[in-house]
Amino acid sequence: MVLESLGRKLEQAIRRMRRLPKIDKDAINALIQDLQRALLSSDVKVELVFEMTENIKKEGMNTELQRAKRKDFIIKLVHDELIDTLGGKPAPIRIKPGKKNVILLVGIQGSGKTTTVAKLAKYYQSKGLKVAVITTDTWRPGAYEQLQQLTDQIGIKCFGNPKEQSALKIAVNQTKKALNKGYDLLLVDTAGRHKEEKELMEEMQKIEKVLKPNEVMLVVDGTLGQQAYAQAEEFSKATNLGSIIVTKLDGTAKGGGALSACAATNASIRFIGTGEKIEDLELFNPTDFVGTLLGVPNIEGLIEKVQQAEATPDPEMVKRMLYGKFTLEDLYEQLKAFRKVGKFRNILSMMGGGNIPEALKEDAEKNIERWRVVLDSMTALEKENPKIIKKSRKHRISIGSGTDYSIINRMLDQYNQMKKMMKQFMQLRKKGKGIGAMPGMNKQMAQFMNRLGKDFKL
Ligand SMILES: Nc1nc2c(ncn2[C@@H]2O[C@H](COP(=O)(O)OP(=O)(O)O)[C@@H](O)[C@H]2O)c(=O)[nH]1
Ligand SMILES: [Mg+2]
Numbered sequence: 001m002v003l004e005s006l007g008r009k010l011e012q013a014i015r016r017m018r019r020l021p022k023i024d025k026d027a028i029n030a031l032i033q034d035l036q037r038a039l040l041s042s043d044v045k046v047e048l049v050f051e052m053t054e055n056i057k058k059e060g061m062n063t064e065l066q067r068a069k070r071k072d073f074i075i076k077l078v079h080d081e082l083i084d085t086l087g088g089k090p091a092p093i094r095i096k097p098g099k100k101n102v103i104l105l106v107g108i109q110g111s112g113k114t115t116t117v118a119k120l121a122k123y124y125q126s127k128g129l130k131v132a133v134i135t136t137d138t139w140r141p142g143a144y145e146q147l148q149q150l151t152d153q154i155g156i157k158c159f160g161n162p163k164e165q166s167a168l169k170i171a172v173n174q175t176k177k178a179l180n181k182g183y184d185l186l187l188v189d190t191a192g193r194h195k196e197e198k199e200l201m202e203e204m205q206k207i208e209k210v211l212k213p214n215e216v217m218l219v220v221d222g223t224l225g226q227q228a229y230a231q232a233e234e235f236s237k238a239t240n241l242g243s244i245i246v247t248k249l250d251g252t253a254k255g256g257g258a259l260s261a262c263a264a265t266n267a268s269i270r271f272i273g274t275g276e277k278i279e280d281l282e283l284f285n286p287t288d289f290v291g292t293l294l295g296v297p298n299i300e301g302l303i304e305k306v307q308q309a310e311a312t313p314d315p316e317m318v319k320r321m322l323y324g325k326f327t328l329e330d331l332y333e334q335l336k337a338f339r340k341v342g343k344f345r346n347i348l349s350m351m352g353g354g355n356i357p358e359a360l361k362e363d364a365e366k367n368i369e370r371w372r373v374v375l376d377s378m379t380a381l382e383k384e385n386p387k388i389i390k391k392s393r394k395h396r397i398s399i400g401s402g403t404d405y406s407i408i409n410r411m412l413d414q415y416n417q418m419k420k421m422m423k424q425f426m427q428l429r430k431k432g433k434g435i436g437a438m439p440g441m442n443k444q445m446a447q448f449m450n451r452l453g454k455d456f457k458l
Pocket of ligand 2: 113115143190
C-alpha cells in the first residue's frame with residue numbers, strides 16, 4: 001500500500017477511538033494527538049496539520065449529535081479534512097479519439113518523467129487510444145534509448161531524433177510524423193530541468209506553445225515531501241499546468257507531505273506513481289485514497305449513516321420535548337436546526353401547519369445569535385427551569401448579555417408556548433383523543449406526532 005506507515009497510524013488512531021466507551025473531550029484530544037503525530041511523521045506541513053486537527057476538534061466537540069453516532073461522525077470529520085487536504089479531483093482530460101491530442105510531461109531531472117511517460121502510454125492504450133510517445137530530451141545522454149527500451153516492452157511506438165540538437169524541432173517534426181501515422185494521443189517527454197535553469201524553462205515554454213497540449217502534467221518526486229510545493233509553484237508560474245503526477249510514493253515516509261503540498265497548488269493530482277514497473281501507476285481519487293488510508297473501506301456507507309443520523313431527532317430530546325420537560329437549551333438547539341438546510345426532519349419542522357412554530361421559525365431566523373448570547377448569560381438552573389427568571393434575574397441577564405429586555409421576553413414567551421403545546425399533546429394522548437383536536441394542528445402533523453408517540457413508546 002502507498003503511504004503504508006501513515007495509513008497504519010491513522011487506522012490505529014481510528015481503531016483506538018472506536019474502542020472507547022464514550023467520546024468526550026479527552027477522547028477527542030487523544031485522537032487529535034494521534035492524528036497530528038501521524039501526519040507530521042509523514043512530513044505534512046505543521047500549519048496544515050494544526051488547521052486540520054483544529055477543525056476536527058471544533059466540529060467534534062460542538063456538535064449536538066446523538067451519542068451513539070458520534071464515533072462515525074468523527075471518522076467522517078477526519079475523512080473530510082484529509083480529502084480537503086488532498087484537493088479535489090481534477091476535471092477529466094478532454095481527449096478526442098481520431099484527432100490530435102497531446103500530453104506534455106514536465107518536471108525536474110530524476111523526478112520520473114520518462115518512466116511515467118511509458119506508464120501513461122500503457123494506461124491510455126488500455127482505454128482504446130492509439131498512443132505514441134515522443135522524447136524531446138536532448139540533454140540526458142541515452143534519453144531516447146531509455147524511453148525506447150521502456151516502450152518496447154509494451155509495444156508502444158517511440159518517436160524522436162537523437163541526432164537533432166533542438167528540442168523544439170524534434171517536438172514539431174516528430175509530432176507531425178506521429179499524427180501522419182495515425183496516432184491520436186502523443187505523450188511528450190521533456191528534458192529534466194531545474195527551476196533555476198532559465199534556458200531549459202524557456203525551451204519548455206516554447207514546446208508548450210507550438211504543441212498546444214491538451215494538458216501539461218508536472219511530474220514530482222514524492223520523496224521530496226512538503227518541499228514538492230516550491231517545485232510545483234515554480235512550474236505553475238512557467239507553464240499552464242493542468243495536473244500533477246506524484247511519483248515514488250512506494251517506500252517513502254514523506255508521501256503525505258508531497259501529496260498535501262501538491263494539492264495546495266492550483267493544479268490537482270491526477271496520477272500517482274507507486275513503483276518502478278510500468279503498471280505501477282494509479283489514477284488518484286482522494287475519496288478512495290483516504291478510505292484506504294483510514295482503513296474504512298466503505299466510507300460512502302459511513303457518510304450516509306452519519307447524514308441520516310444528523311437528520312433524525314435525538315430520541316432523548318424528543319422525549320423531553322414531548323413530556324414538556326425540555327429546557328431553553330433544547331429550544332435553542334431545535335431552532336438552530338431550523339436554519340440548517342437538510343435538517344428539517346426534526347420535530348419543529350414537522351409542525352409546518354401550526355401557527356406557533358411558524359412564528360418561532362421567524363424568530364429563530366432573526367434572533368438566534370442573540371438568543372445564544374442570552375443563554376450564555378444564564379445559569380444552568382435558569383436554563384433548566386426558566387420559571388424562576390423574574391424581574392431581577394432578567395435585569396442581570398439583560399446587562400450580562402448586552403441584550404434588550406424584549407429579546408429575552410420573546411425567547412421566554414416562545415419557550416412557554418412551545419412547552420404548552422407539548423403538554424396539550426401529551427394530555428390528548430393520555431385521554432386517547434385524536435391529536436387533531438389540538439390547536440394549530442393539521443393532519444400531516446397529527447400523523448407525525450402519533451407515529452412519534454409510538455416510536456418512543458409514550
Ligand atoms: N520506486 C519508484 N521509482 C520510480 C518511480 N518513478 C520513477 N522511478 C525511478 O526514478 C528514477 C528516475 O526516473 P526517470 O523516469 O528517468 O526520471 P526523469 O529524469 O524525470 O525522466 C528511475 O530509476 C526510475 O525507475 C516510482 O513511482 N517509484
Ligand atoms: Mg527522463
